[in-house]
Amino acid sequence: MSIHNDSLSLLEQIYNAQNAYGSFAIVRNTFDNLPFKDRQALEQQVKYLKDSGYVENHTPCVGLPISLVLTASGIRKVENIQTNASISSINIMGSNYGIVGDNNSSNIINNNCSFSDVQELVKSSDFSEEDKALLLKELKSLYDRIEMKAPIEQGMLSSIADKIKDYQPLLGAVLSSLTTFLTTPK
Known part of the structure; x- marks a missing residue:
């Protein structure tokens, strides 16, 4: 033995x-x-x-x-009593994704932001009121196409790219939505 x-x-x-x-x-x-x-x-x-x-x-x-x-x-x-470790779920929003906590076994990010989430990010940003209105208008048309599963037209992203590239939370939310849209089978 x-x-x-x-x-x-x-x-x-x-x-x-x-x-x-x-x-x-x-x-x-x-x-x-x-x-x-x-x-x-x-x-x-x-x-x-x-x-x-x-x-x-x-x-x-x-x-x-x-x-x-x-x-x-x-x-x-x-007595052969099994103990199950409790698994907690932590939602992290922002541009810095990672694993937080003990005994994490994976790094799955499923952050498909809705237009209302993006709207809140724009409203809380430091953009001028004019830029906020322009961004919301452009993003609304983008999210409408995503919801309809319609193709994204050429130039839709270029009109907002220069504004959102420096605001990481908004960039992360839009990219996450676009990635989900582009990788989901139609």
Whole structure:
């Protein structure tokens, strides 16, 4: 057997002893009378279980060389209780996309902005009122075509490109919508 399997077998013995007596303990005489190899194996198994977070010391100060109780992780291991890590969803809007948080496994950006989202970005921008009105007019015709799944006419983007290229949130939203439109099968 392996240290892992032997340790899990010991973990079950500790579980049973804890349920029956409150803890698992080996008195000094019993421990000292074990053959050297058995004592060494027992120490390795206990270390393995402690390092894995399955057990912790109980009362070693009373002269017991091994005195253990199970942790919550140890109990879950013996009782074969699966824990599911909660997965949180974080929506990030802006030009700097990335993964934020713990245990992220992918970087999927699905940011298909609607015209109302783009409208809010334009309204919150530093453009003059005249430029805002012009941008909204041009973007409205672009988003109307996207919604109808109609082809984008030549020159539609060039009329707004010089204005939005320096305002990254708006550029990111428009490019995301265009990318989704262009890559979606018609």
